[in-house]
Structures are given as C-alpha cells and as structure tokens.
Amino acid sequence: MCGARAAYLFNQWRQKFPANFGKVARIKNTVMVKISISASHDGGNIQFLSQSPLTSSLNDVTCTISLSIRPDVYTESERCSHMQYFSFRSFVSGLDDGVTSITVRYEIVNASEASFPYAWPGTTVCYSTGSLDASDDALWKRNLTTKYVDGKLAWRHTHQDNGSTFFSYYPPYTWERHLKLISDCTSQVVNTARPLAEYNPTVESLGQTAEGREVECLSLGKGRLVGWIVHRQHPGENMAEFYAEGLLRRLFGLDGELDRATKRTLEKFRLHVVPCMCPDGVVRGHIRTNGVGANLNREWGTVEVEYEAPTLERSPEVYWALKKMDETGCDFFLDVHGDESIPHVFFNGPVETPKWDERMKALQGYFVNCYRRHNSDVQKEFGYEPPEVLNNPKVLNKASKQVSNRFNCLGLTLEMPYKDCATNPDPERGWSPNRAKGLGRSLIEALDGVAGYLRMEGEFWREFGEEDAFVLPRLPEGL
Numbered sequence: 001m002c003g004a005r006a007a008y009l010f011n012q013w014r015q016k017f018p019a020n021f022g023k024v025a026r027i028k029n030t031v032m033v034k035i036s037i038s039a040s041h042d043g044g045n046i047q048f049l050s051q052s053p054l055t056s057s058l059n060d061v062t063c064t065i066s067l068s069i070r071p072d073v074y075t076e077s078e079r080c081s082h083m084q085y086f087s088f089r090s091f092v093s094g095l096d097d098g099v100t101s102i103t104v105r106y107e108i109v110n111a112s113e114a115s116f117p118y119a120w121p122g123t124t125v126c127y128s129t130g131s132l133d134a135s136d137d138a139l140w141k142r143n144l145t146t147k148y149v150d151g152k153l154a155w156r157h158t159h160q161d162n163g164s165t166f167f168s169y170y171p172p173y174t175w176e177r178h179l180k181l182i183s184d185c186t187s188q189v190v191n192t193a194r195p196l197a198e199y200n201p202t203v204e205s206l207g208q209t210a211e212g213r214e215v216e217c218l219s220l221g222k223g224r225l226v227g228w229i230v231h232r233q234h235p236g237e238n239m240a241e242f243y244a245e246g247l248l249r250r251l252f253g254l255d256g257e258l259d260r261a262t263k264r265t266l267e268k269f270r271l272h273v274v275p276c277m278c279p280d281g282v283v284r285g286h287i288r289t290n291g292v293g294a295n296l297n298r299e300w301g302t303v304e305v306e307y308e309a310p311t312l313e314r315s316p317e318v319y320w321a322l323k324k325m326d327e328t329g330c331d332f333f334l335d336v337h338g339d340e341s342i343p344h345v346f347f348n349g350p351v352e353t354p355k356w357d358e359r360m361k362a363l364q365g366y367f368v369n370c371y372r373r374h375n376s377d378v379q380k381e382f383g384y385e386p387p388e389v390l391n392n393p394k395v396l397n398k399a400s401k402q403v404s405n406r407f408n409c410l411g412l413t414l415e416m417p418y419k420d421c422a423t424n425p426d427p428e429r430g431w432s433p434n435r436a437k438g439l440g441r442s443l444i445e446a447l448d449g450v451a452g453y454l455r456m457e458g459e460f461w462r463e464f465g466e467e468d469a470f471v472l473p474r475l476p477e478g479l
C-alpha cells in the first residue's frame with residue numbers, strides 16, 4: 001500500500017552515496033540495498049512517512065523509517081477516531097557478501113495520539129520472518145528494544161537476510177485464516193459419521209456485516225444449559241481469535257478424538273461460539289470499530305436518548321447476535337478481548353449492572369478459580385478496579401453487562417494482554433498466539449466446573465471454600 005523505496009549504492013571501495021529513492025537498477029560493481037514497507041496484507045495497518053538516507057558501518061547499513069498508524073473510521077458514540085493497532089511488512093533486498101545487514105530504527109510518530117497512549121510503556125513489538133499461516137505461529141518473537149519516548153513508539157531491528165519481516169502490535173489473525181477455521185469446523189459438522197454427530201454440531205451465519213461479510217456462529221452440545229462465547233468485537237484484539245481457534249479445535253475434535261472433559265461439557269451445555277464478531281474491522285486493520293465506525297462493545301443497548309443501539313445500519317453484527325440469543329436464551333456468556341495496558345489475563349464481570357449481587361459475585365469467583373486451577377495464566381488479583389457506583393445502567397451498552405442483565409446469567413469479559421503476561425513472564429515471546437490458543441482450550445474445564453451452579457437456587461455459595469471466593473481486583477502498580 002505505502003511503499004518506501006530507497007536504493008543504496010555501495011561501490012567496491014565502500015564509498016557512501018546518497019540514498020536514491022524509487023530507482024531500481026543494478027549498476028556494475030555496486031550492491032543495492034533496498035527496504036520497502038507495505039501494509040496491504042489482510043488486516044494490515046500503517047502509513048509510510050519517510051526514510052532517512054542510508055549510512056554505512058563496516059558491512060551494515062543503517063536508516064530510520066518513520067511511520068504512522070492509520071485511524072479507524074470515526075466513532076460517533078465516543079466522538080473520536082480510534083487507533084492503536086498496526087501491522088506491516090518490511091521487505092529487504094540487495095544484501096550480499098558486501099553488505100550483510102541493514103539496521104533500521106522504526107518509529108511510529110503518532111503513537112501519542114493513540115486511543116490508549118498510557119499503554120505503550122512496557123509494550124514490545126511482535127515480529128516474524130515467517131508467514132501469517134498457522135504453521136508459523138511459533139516464529140513470532142518480541143523486539144526487546146521497543147521504547148515509548150517523546151511520544152513515539154520506537155524499536156531497532158537488524159535485518160540479516162533478504163526477504164520479509166512482519167512487525168505487528170500483535171500477530172495478525174487474518175480473515176483468510178478465519179475462513180479456514182470455519183471451513184475446518186464445517187468439515188466436522190457435515191461428516192455425520194464422526195462421533196461429534198451426537199452433539200448436533202451446526203454452523204450458521206447470524207447475518208451479514210455492512211460490507212457483506214458473514215458473522216458465523218458454530219454450535220454444538222446436547223445439554224440443558226446454553227453458553228455463548230463471542231470473540232473479537234474489537235478487531236485489532238487478534239489474541240481473541242487465537243483463543244477462539246484453541247477452543248473450537250478442541251470442541252470440534254480437530255486435533256483428535258473428543259476428550260472426556262469436552263464430552264462432559266457438551267453433555268451439560270449447548271454452546272454457541274462466534275469466533276469473529278467484527279469481520280469488516282479485521283480486514284481493514286482497525287483496532288476497535290467495524291467498517292462504519294461502530295465500537296461494537298458499546299452497541300448492546302440504548303443508554304443515551306439520542307443514540308439507539310444496536311441498529312441494522314450501524315451495528316448489524318450485534319443486532320443479529322442479540323436476536324439469536326433471545327431465541328436460544330443464555331445461561332453463561334463470555335466476551336473475549338485483549339487489553340492494551342494490563343499485563344495479565346483478567347475478567348470483568350456483571351459488577352455495575354442492576355443484577356450484581358451475592359449470587360453473581362459467587363458465580364464469578366467460582367468460575368475464575370476453576371479456570372485458574374486448569375490454566376496458570378489465569379489470575380484473580382489484578383484487573384479493572386470496580387467503580388464507586390456499583391449500579392449503573394449506562395454500562396448496559398457493553399456485551400457482558402447487557403447479556404448478564406438481560407438473562408440474569410453469569411456474563412464476563414475476558415481480557416488477555418498485548419504485553420507479556422506478568423503472571424508467567426516470557427519476555428522473548430510475550431503473550432503469544434500459542435498461549436492465547438491454550439487459554440481458549442482450557443475454557444472447557446472452567447465451564448465443566450461451574451455448570452452445576454449457573455442456575456442453582458438458594459445460597460449455594462455457602463458450600464464454597466475460601467479458595468473459590470471472588471476477589472475484588474486492583475490495578476497493578478504503576479498503571
């Protein structure tokens with residue numbers, strides 16, 4: 001999309017020449033090093049601004065590339081144009097025995113104008129020389145030189161090979177990959193000879209987005225309880241769809257036979273899983289909105305006089321999901337997100353809704369503790385601090401609050417970090433796609449554990465032990 005083209009002429013005496021923009025030519029006795037930037041891949045987002053002239057030192061050449069994040073479509077409800085997510089590809093050519101590497105200082109110059117600038121400190125940029133296919137998920141690493149200084153997010157990277165390197169706020173989960181996931185699950189649905197058939201798996205489109213993409217819902221299970229799990233209302237929170245992939249692969253037996261915990265859970269629940277709520281925003285490389293500027297997680301109810309939500313024009317994704325939920329009912333709801341600032345996996349429950357009471361508190365506590373016992377990335381001490389006003393109907397435009405209140409059920413938002421996960425730190429990889437997939441897989445045990453209490457009457461929590469208690473979360477120090 002945006003091309004950075006500069007040619008560096010390096011003669012046999014290593015004499016420096018000024019950068020030569022736009023020229024692609026091989027001159028006798030010269031080596032040409034070129035780096036160009038693009039964000040035209042599915043879900044890409046960056047604007048190329050400039051490249052400094054290349055300078056040389058021994059076998060390495062150096063330059064600075066200035067970039068800016070492209071904002072989402074204007075959001076009427078919040079009166080702003082969100083931005084934070086970026087994803088681009090650097091392509092290097094011309095390295096050879098004479099010039100063996102190019103060191104680039106990348107700087108995003110409008111980082112201070114992002115939706116959450118306070119989240120940049122502690123952020124490490126993700127990079128990979130692999131492809132965007134699932135087979136290369138494990139190749140993503142973190143650039144540990146990343147710093148937020150003078151309003152810019154900057155990092156230094158030495159390219160030692162010709163070819164491409166992706167840089168991304170979080171590894172992309174492309175729309176192409178989404179289609180492959182739907183196709184893989186569908187192949188299990190249509191194969192009635194498989195053991196999955198007894199759980200009546202289905203795949204359907206809830207409806208189309210403003211730009212004509214399907215919002216698919218995959219359902220299975222023969223239990224009395226109804227569970228809904230939706231992902232990626234905020235399209236730049238890619239970890240949410242990695243999570244969906246982990247969950248769906250286990251539920252649909254894509255990696256082998258259904259295990260015992262999965263079978264038990266499918267005996268208790270009918271589950272409805274929406275792996276991607278915001279396809280248009282995904283393709284556009286947005287952080288928070290769909291193609292017409294709606295922040296979907298502010299579209300689940302009308303809370304302002306002059307702002308009706310959801311509507312078919314602005315937020316059809318939510319309109320269709322809520323319509324289907326009204327048909328099926330709901331006993332458990334999970335809305336999967338990523339959080340830019342807090343370096344932990346954490347939950348935000350029905351606190352602030354009119355339904356917040358001892359029962360809700362106990363259900364949230366029990367569920368989170370079940371989850372924690374099966375996945376050590378889950379913790380309960382850190383998260384958003386509850387506000388002073390605990391009953392605030394204005395929060396009912398958010399998915400988990402609306403659904404929890406509407407169906408008097410446990411409804412939670414799950415947040416995963418963009419940064420490293422401080423609960424189990426791994427600076428070199430941070431909160432990786434594989435960790436997000438693993439967290440999605442572990443949801444099964446947490447569902448299995450909490451199922452019996454979701455609609456239990458009476459003060460059932462009196463039998464819970466201390467270790468199952470709800471803990472009022474607090475912000476980590478310094479945030």
Ligand SMILES: [Zn+2]
Pocket residue numbers: 234237337338
């Ligand atoms: Zn979100």
